[in-house]
Amino acid sequence: MKSATSGYGEMSEELQRIVKDIDGGKSMLKALELSIVRNPSERYRRAMWQLTNSIKSGTDITSTMESITDSIIKQQKLEIEKYGEELNPYILVYLLVAVIGPALGITGMIVISSFTGTSVGVPLYVGILFFLVVIQVFFLNLIKSKRPEVRS
Structure with missing residues (x-):
């Protein structure tokens, strides 16, 4: 010991x-x-x-220790699987909010501004960039908080 x-x-x-x-x-x-x-x-x-x-x-303590170790390993595997299943909806929302939405939004703004003859200013792009950074930090913290604590 x-x-x-x-x-x-x-x-x-x-x-x-x-x-x-x-x-x-x-x-x-x-x-x-x-x-x-x-x-x-x-x-x-x-x-x-x-x-x-x-x-x-x-x-025999050896067999007990092996049993305890096997039980802990199984429990950790279950936690990892549960985490993977829990992550799927978050990934979809992330893709929509942080990737697809801004890409389509910026493309749409450029197309609409070319038809209307107005220009899209730099402050709008800076605002979108700031929004994306906030979303990135939010999702990073969300995923980090949901991650199971598994040590090797």
């Missing part, structure tokens, strides 16, 4: 606390149970609960 106390972010910090508790004289089972109580993550609690049950029953 000591080998996993660095390089895994908050998980490493929690494992350091567990190792510290064990070095302080607590049993591994008690240290893991305290960690379950301390940590708010539902996934973490479920994994540690499976591990403590495995230790209590005396079964």
